[in-house]
Amino acid sequence: MTEAAVAGGDPDANRPAGEDPEGDASGGMASAGQGSAGQTKAGQGSGGQGSAGTGSAGTGGPAGEEFVIDLLDRAVSGMGGQSRSGQHEMARQVAQAIDTGDHLLVQAGTGTGKSLAYLIPLIAHSLVSDKPTLVSTATLALQTQIVGRDLPRLLKTITPALDRPVKVALVKGRSNYVCKHKLEGGFPSEEPSEGQLFSLGEDTSVPHFAAAMGGPSSQLGKEVVRLRDWAEETATGDRDELMPGVTDRAWRQVSVTSMECLGAQKCPLAAECFSELARQNAADADVVVTNHAMLAVSAFEGLAVLPEYDVVVVDEAHELQDRVTGAVSGQLSVAMVHVAASGARKHTAITVDALSNAASNLELAIEGVPSGLMPNGLNSEQLDCVDQLRDACRAALSDSKGDSANAADGGRQLARSRLMVILELCERLLAARENREVVWFSRNSTFDPAQGYSQPDESAPALINVAPLSVAGRLREGLFADHTVILTSATLAIGSAFEPAAGGLGLVGPGAPSWTGVDVGSPFDYPKQGILYVAKHLPKPGRGTSPEALDELEKLIRASGGGALCLFSSRRAAEDAAEAMRPRLDMSILCQGDSTMTALVRQFADEPDTCLFGTMSLWQGVDVPGGSCRLVVIDRIPFPRPDDPLMTARSRAVAQAGGNGFMSVSATHAAIRLAQGAGRLIRTTTDKGVVAVLDSRLSTERYGGFLRAALPPFWPTTDPAIAMAALERLSKEPAQTAK
Numbered sequence: 001m002t003e004a005a006v007a008g009g010d011p012d013a014n015r016p017a018g019e020d021p022e023g024d025a026s027g028g029m030a031s032a033g034q035g036s037a038g039q040t041k042a043g044q045g046s047g048g049q050g051s052a053g054t055g056s057a058g059t060g061g062p063a064g065e066e067f068v069i070d071l072l073d074r075a076v077s078g079m080g081g082q083s084r085s086g087q088h089e090m091a092r093q094v095a096q097a098i099d100t101g102d103h104l105l106v107q108a109g110t111g112t113g114k115s116l117a118y119l120i121p122l123i124a125h126s127l128v129s130d131k132p133t134l135v136s137t138a139t140l141a142l143q144t145q146i147v148g149r150d151l152p153r154l155l156k157t158i159t160p161a162l163d164r165p166v167k168v169a170l171v172k173g174r175s176n177y178v179c180k181h182k183l184e185g186g187f188p189s190e191e192p193s194e195g196q197l198f199s200l201g202e203d204t205s206v207p208h209f210a211a212a213m214g215g216p217s218s219q220l221g222k223e224v225v226r227l228r229d230w231a232e233e234t235a236t237g238d239r240d241e242l243m244p245g246v247t248d249r250a251w252r253q254v255s256v257t258s259m260e261c262l263g264a265q266k267c268p269l270a271a272e273c274f275s276e277l278a279r280q281n282a283a284d285a286d287v288v289v290t291n292h293a294m295l296a297v298s299a300f301e302g303l304a305v306l307p308e309y310d311v312v313v314v315d316e317a318h319e320l321q322d323r324v325t326g327a328v329s330g331q332l333s334v335a336m337v338h339v340a341a342s343g344a345r346k347h348t349a350i351t352v353d354a355l356s357n358a359a360s361n362l363e364l365a366i367e368g369v370p371s372g373l374m375p376n377g378l379n380s381e382q383l384d385c386v387d388q389l390r391d392a393c394r395a396a397l398s399d400s401k402g403d404s405a406n407a408a409d410g411g412r413q414l415a416r417s418r419l420m421v422i423l424e425l426c427e428r429l430l431a432a433r434e435n436r437e438v439v440w441f442s443r444n445s446t447f448d449p450a451q452g453y454s455q456p457d458e459s460a461p462a463l464i465n466v467a468p469l470s471v472a473g474r475l476r477e478g479l480f481a482d483h484t485v486i487l488t489s490a491t492l493a494i495g496s497a498f499e500p501a502a503g504g505l506g507l508v509g510p511g512a513p514s515w516t517g518v519d520v521g522s523p524f525d526y527p528k529q530g531i532l533y534v535a536k537h538l539p540k541p542g543r544g545t546s547p548e549a550l551d552e553l554e555k556l557i558r559a560s561g562g563g564a565l566c567l568f569s570s571r572r573a574a575e576d577a578a579e580a581m582r583p584r585l586d587m588s589i590l591c592q593g594d595s596t597m598t599a600l601v602r603q604f605a606d607e608p609d610t611c612l613f614g615t616m617s618l619w620q621g622v623d624v625p626g627g628s629c630r631l632v633v634i635d636r637i638p639f640p641r642p643d644d645p646l647m648t649a650r651s652r653a654v655a656q657a658g659g660n661g662f663m664s665v666s667a668t669h670a671a672i673r674l675a676q677g678a679g680r681l682i683r684t685t686t687d688k689g690v691v692a693v694l695d696s697r698l699s700t701e702r703y704g705g706f707l708r709a710a711l712p713p714f715w716p717t718t719d720p721a722i723a724m725a726a727l728e729r730l731s732k733e734p735a736q737t738a739k
Contacts (some may be wrong), residue, residue, distance in 0.1 A: 065122055068095045071120045071158050078157030090117035093518050094486055097123050098311050103485045103515035105317070105502060107492040109522025109712065110679055114488055115150045118313045120158070120286075123166055125311060126286035132169075138319035141492050143170070146239065146315075147289050154241035168240070169285035169296060170278065171306060174258045177274040178237035181267050181410060183228060183254055223250035236272025258305075259417040262410065282305045289611040292316075292323035296471075299478025300328050310483060317487035318672050321471060321504040322708045323574045325646070329467035332425040334363045337389065340418040341396075347411035348400035354392040361385045366441070366462045372644035374439045374647070377432045378464075390426035430465050440645035445456070467646055469653055475602075476506030480513050492676040493519055495709035501666040523710070524682050532678070532714035533692045535697040535724035541636040545573055549635065549694045550580050556633060556692050559724040562587045562609030562729030563689075564631040565624070567616045567677045573635060578613040589613060604628060616677050625683035630730050632681045636695040637672040637707065639666050666701050671710035680709050688730060690723055 072091050076083055090108050097104035098121055108114035122133040137143045147170050154165055223246045230242055231254065239251060264270040282288045290306060292314070298306045314320055329499050337359035341352040362385040378386065397419050402412050432439050442463050443456035468474070479485060492501050498517030502508050507515050538548050545553075545568075568574040578591035588607065590600050592614035604612040605624045618636050621630075624690065641649040647669065652660030678691045691714060698704045699718055708716075717723060 019606060026536045031416075037406075064099070065092060065095045068092070068121050068124050069205060071124065071161060072440060074161060075116055075120065075154050075157045076113075079153055084111075084113055084523055086523060087113040089518075089520045090114060090488075091121055092348040093516075093520070094118050094313070095124070097486055097516070098484055100124075100140055101484050103480060103507065104487070105492055105498045105507075105515060106486065106488045107498075107517075107519040108488055108490060109520075109524065110490050110683060111685070112490075112520060113524045114315070114490075115146060116154060118315070118486060118488060119146075119154055120151065121289055122311065123158070123162075124312060126166065127163060129310060130287045131308050131310045132282065132285050132304065134309045135287065136292055136295050136312060136314045137289070138292050138316035138323050140240065140291075142316060143289060143291055147224065151154045151287070151289075166287060167281075167285045167331055168287050168289070169282040171282045171288055171290045172238070172278070173294060173297075173305070174261055174275045175255050176239050177278065178227070178231045178234070178239075178254050179261070180231070180237075180269045180272050180274070181257045182256055183231055184269065195349040208276060220250055220253075222246075224253050227251070227254045236278070238278075256414075257417070258303075259420055260414050262413050273449040278309070279305075279495070280568055282384055285387055292320055293327040295320075295479065296324040296327035299324070300474050311478075311486070312483055313486045313488065315488055318489040318491050318501065318676070320475075320487070322428040324471045324475065325467055327469070329465065330425045330428060330462045332422065332429070332466075334359050334366075335462055337362070337422060338419070338706075340393075340415070340422055342398050343411075343415040343418055344400060347409075347415040348402070350399040351646075352396065355389075355396055358385065358389040358694075363461070366464065369462050370442050371441050371456065371458060371462070372643060373648050374441065375649070377439045383420060383430060386426050386429050390423060390430065392484050393423040393426065397423065409600060424695075425464075425466065429464065432466060435446065438467050438469050438646050438649040442645075463647070469649055470504070470617050471511075472504060472506035474506075476512065480506060490522075490679060491672050491710065493517065493710075494668065494671050494706065500664070501672075503664070506669075524685060524687075524712070526682065526712045527715045529682050529685075529688050530712070531690045531723060531726055532708075532711060532716045533690055533719050533720070534696070534699040534716070535692065535694050535720065536696050536718040537720070538694055538696045540697060541695055545577055545580075545635060550577065552692075552694055553577065553633060553635075554581060554584050555720070556690075556722060556727065557581065557587075559727035559731070560631040560690070561727075563731075564611040564633055565604070565622065565626055565629050565680055566611060566613045566633040566635070567618065567637060567680075568613065568635045572617055574613045577635070581611075585611075588612060594644060616673055622680055623683055624680070625687055627730075627733070629680065629687075630689035630692045631690065631727060632678060634674065634677050634691070634693045634695070637670050637693075637697060638677070639670045663703065674707055675710040675712070677712075682712065690727055691724060 006364060012226040014221065030411045068091055069088060070087065073083065075081075075362075075534060076087075086108065090106055090112065093106055093527050094117065106114075110115065119135070120713055122135065126133045135146060137146065146169065153166050155168075159165060206414045219581060225240070227246060227250060231237065234241060239245070239255075263268070264273070264276055267273065270276060285307070288307060294305055295312070295314070297303055321548075337355060341359065343351045344355070346349055362382075365382045365385045379384075397416060400412065400416055402409065428435070428437060429439065431437075443458060443460045443467055444463065487501075487505070489682070492498060494500050496519065499508055502515065502517070506512060534551075535552050538552060539546055541549070553566070557566075566574070566577065568577060574592055582589050588610040590604060590612045592600070594600060595603075600614075601622055601624065605626070605628050610628070616634070642648075647665055651665045653661075654664045655661040674693075681687065681689045681691050691711075698707060
């Protein structure tokens with residue numbers, strides 16, 4: 001918005017609570033954790049609340065800091081960019097953290113250029129370290145961007161100023177690479193449904209968008225043939241280099257999980273193994289790029305899936321807790337046991353009566369149990385059945401060992417790996433209470449391209465789920481104890497407080513390591529570029545989208561003339577709203593599921609008056625600068641589902657410890673996701689628009705100030721006339737070209 005566009009606003013609309021009016025690119029709030037909740041101080045021990053840009057990092061900082069800034073200036077100039085004070089400040093802070101070994105939490109708003117700000121200090125450190133440095137991302141998109149675009153462009157500009165070339169490597173889970181032994185017939189082919197039950201590779205929390213497209217089963221053979229041809233040509237065997245992609249069903253025919261793998265000592269094709277080659281490259285690299293799921297396996301399992309490293313930057317750090325939790329969660333079903341028993345009988349010729357009996361008993365014990373949290377874990381009958389299953393798995397594993405003559409028998413390894421998965425799940429379920437793990441029952445939902453997602457059928461067989469109540473302790477031991485960790489995101493703090501994010505990662509409480517939190521701001525002038533409109537007059541959201549909210553949505557889109565990204569709490573809500581708006585509005589309305597994410601975003605960006613409806617979680621990574629996105633609508637505050645078992649268990653645990661479970665878990669979860677959604681609006685210094693929240697609770701409830709503090713400091717109003725007038729003015733401006 002221009003100043004004229006927001007002049008005359010609601011005089012009672014206060015600036016969001018906790019907002020830093022000086023939080024621009026010159027530096028924001030800095031605080032340091034003292035290992036216990038609630039204790040903070042300004043950056044680098046200066047006392048009070050200090051600017052991140054005025055601490056000791058700028059003068060007399062660690063050796064090499066000037067070199068880092070010189071490299072940054074060279075890179076920005078060589079890549080045709082502009083110098084940004086926030087980017088400089090972040091680079092200084094990262095360089096200082098690496099030098100001192102202190103952990104750093106740094107919030108860098110959109111437009112800061114945080115990738116360069118942490119990559120350059122990492123590269124500078126890697127030149128003098130005998131260990132590689134790590135970069136970890138939550139999403140496949142950012143991982144690809146760093147390896148395929150950011151690092152090559154950066155190294156092209158700064159390599160002449162370095163003592164030697166910098167070697168970069170990418171590390172993913174084993175199931176992301178073609179298995180040559182499986183291609184050669186070393187493993188038996190399997191039905192896709194069977195493989196899906198055991199698709200427990202390290203990278204399951206990183207979605208492959210091509211797989212989400214699915215495909216008719218008749219195409220499976222064609223995809224596998226194409227995969228075999230590609231495997232003869234590829235130098236890496238990396239699934240994400242295959243264009244166009246293939247479905248998960250096809251990929252499982254040419255890949256193995258880490259547990260199914262024979263291992264380098266037994267596999268006859270180990271010398272040619274794509275996964276082993278990737279890990280060898282990583283061991284010799286200066287900078288290794290990986291993902292949060294691999295960090296989780298390294299921290300929780302203690303497995304050598306990553307090379308030894310001394311410094312790691314965790315980008316998209318607001319996702320770390322959820323991604324780590326997802327990577328170490330487990331699910332047991334009766335169907336898994338039957339498939340494992342069948343495979344063991346077929347590939348190892350052992351008797352599986354004990355496994356079959358255990359499966360039947362478990363099926364009876366969990367038949368008809370309602371989906372939801374088991375606050376006290378499994379009952380005694382269910383535990384007895386799990387214990388019986390554990391013993392049957394142990395016996396089957398003992399009987400199926402084989403000898404050196406069949407060491408490279410892929411079928412035997414596949415069968416035994418499935419038994420190992422079930423055994424480990426049984427062990428976790430039996431020790432769940434002792435190890436503070438959460439147990440719940442669920443059913444799978446189904447997806448029909450014509451009907452969309454359907455609610456789970458409670459008469460379907462139950463699935464037993466287990467996940468850690470908290471990942472904080474294990475991250476503290478496996479990640480923070482022996483490494484310098486820099487956590488960064490555009491949405492890491494709520495107001496000026498980093499403690500909500502730090503607490504879930506093990507950085508708050510007795511024995512927690514010290515850390516510093518810094519907000520380097522954003523180059524955007526949010527109060528002039530954007531308005532935050534909260535529809536205070538609407539009724540509180542209930543089930544579905546209310547008629548009043550739909551009417552408000554229509555008015556907003558009509559005023560903006562399209563160009564609206566509308567984010568909803570569920571897939572069904574997005575589909576229903578799109579269906580309601582299409583006959584009311586004479587403009588193109590796209591909805592999640594109409595096509596692939598890539599195609600939908602491209603059309604939305606290319607057509608300034610088109611609208612895009614989808615879920616909050618899916619569109620976190622949408623980046624559409626320019627006039628094509630001038631209105632972002634959020635249907636409701638993105639609290640976790642009330643029946644989310646893990647969130648419920650975590651809230652109860654906080655309350656039992658004397659804290660506020662709602663604020664610590666649900667409100668913090670909602671604040672970060674609300675900020676991610678609102679952050680879709682302003683992507684460049686010339687973008688303008690309105691974020692409209694159709695949930696009156698953001699203005700009327702006591703927790704509203706806490707949630708607003710996480711948002712960029714837009715100019716706030718609850719007056720619909722002001723929001724509509726601003727959108728009407730924007731709709732008449734010449735369309736901007738996305739940069």
